Amino acid sequence: MKPYDIALIEQKAKAIRRDIVRMLKTDRGHLGGSMSIADITAALYFGAMNFDPKDPHNPDRDRFILSKGHSVLAQYGALAELGLLEREVLDRLKRFASPLQGHPDRKFLPGIEANTGSLGQGLSVANGMALAGRLDGQSFRVFVIIGDGELSEGQVWEAAMASAHYRLNTVTAFIDNNGLQATGKISDRFNTMPYKEKFIAFGWNALEVDGHSVKEILDAVDKAKDEKTKPTVIVAHTIKGKGVSFAENNPAFHHSAMTKEQYELAVRELQ
Amino acid sequence: MKFGKAPRIAYGEELLELAKKNRDIVALDGDLSKSTMTCLIEESYPERYFEMSIAEANMVATAAGMALKGKIPFVNSFAVFITGRAFDQVRQSVAYPGLNVKICGSSSGFSDFGDGATHQSVEDLALMRCLPNMTVLSPMDEHETREMVRFMAAHKGPVYIRLDRNEVPVILNENYKFKLGEPVVVRSGKDVTIFATGQMVSIALSAAALLEADGISPEIVNVGTIKPMNEKAIIELARTTGAAVTAEEHNVRGGLGSAVAEALMKCPIPIVPVGIEDRFGQSAADYSELLQAYGLTAESIAAACREAKGLKKENHG
Known part of the structure; x- marks a missing residue:
């Protein structure tokens, strides 16, 4: 395994969080879920993934699929940090004809691998890529980030069975376990737990990490890479809104706008 | 056949x-x-x-x-x-x-x-x-x-x-070349244009025999591409006879009939649709029994052609 520059990746995660706040300003948007996956996204793009921003269509690249497509602000931030989009574009989130669509659209940006946002479909798409890669004798990896709320989509479990049946050890799924869905606590609104046990029962290798510890995330990905037959799920315990005090664990910031004061506070907190 | x-x-x-x-x-x-x-x-x-x-x-x-x-x-x-x-x-x-x-x-x-x-x-x-x-x-x-x-x-x-799951009549031969979007005339006629798809084309051909007996000459067009549709070609074909019938093994709402109607929106040509009349199917002992029961027959197409021809006359009367 190559040594990871943990400090650098942590800086990138912080930069992604700043980018998210810059993109949103005082408009409504998916702050909470984007913040909760910032560290995973940074760990993948700046650590674990074989992805060269100078050659983003390389057929052997690792793929990043954001099944919880509404959190794409984190991915936009990563792509900006990688130089795949002009920084000024960050000020045109969800504007007409902007490459920064409300949910990822691959026709606008290199690095976006699939059009996601209708929840529950990303793992299936990842499986398809992995199966096709295997047919072509390639060994690239596919990383998928799935929301904990998204696990209520039945298709995720259809796909989970397929990953295990086809022994897709190149597929790694993160569960962004921030404990909140759009309308409240997952435990109250619609309990999708337990995660690890469910995936193990479905034939997966399952790990748990602190989803804000870059080191733990990368250690888990290294373990997933050693797995010879099973797909791996990494249940990442995260805090929705992580990095912005007033948004942390606050269901309102699934999609609410920050006030001007909140926005300024967020900018200060992320300095 | x-x-x-x-x-x-x-x-x-x-x-x-x-x-x-x-x-x-x-x-x-x-x-x-x-x-x-x-x-x-x-x-x-x-x-x-x-x-x-x-x-x-x-x-x-x-x-x-x-x-x-x-x-x-x-x-x-x-x-x-x-x-x-x-x-x-x-x-x-x-x-x-x-x-x-x-x-x-x-x-x-x-x-x-x-x-x-x-x-x-x-x-x-x-x-x-x-x-x-x-x-x-x-x-x-x-x-x-x-x-x-x-x-x-x-x-x-x-x-x-x-x-289609079942054997259906063969109309074309090995030399047929499919062209996306192009309607294909399978029988020439002058009184009414039948736009049909799937096996309804062969049923329309059976209807032609019934119509000829009444002195009505239908043109039969196979519409293999439901989308994209060459609307200009559909308009020209419909204008040649001035009356249109559509025939499909599908709900009359939303399928071929709707597509042809959309193509003909700008030219006032009567269209009489033959298809499944906004109903679900049901079990039957054989295919033809269902086609019969739901009006997907030569007789229905012939009746639709007579109606379309009558409407054309009214419109011009």
């Missing part, structure tokens, strides 16, 4: 021929491979056959992933499930990104007559036709099916094809 192979059989055989030449062709199936005939791919190229079992949503999005990695996936189930159960996956993961996925709807219309309404597609054309980026095909016989399957493999982009 001479019967040919069932479109689903012709589809399976042609897909196998194409798979021999093109290693990127893969087949995914929802536990129906012996009906959809992808069993032929499984036998010859097991590594390129993917059993996705009874999970159509996952199957369609998996095919999208394969297309993103350069494969040409043919996704198979019954027409009613692949377009209905997996509609969102077809919309979000295939049509919207415009991926090179071929959606193959087997046992379309009433052709799975025994299984009843749950397995009979009366709405597949409507569902697929309203999706941007989607090409929609409806072959009339064995030869058109083969040509369309060849087209699908060569064409880059999402395509839906509906495939």
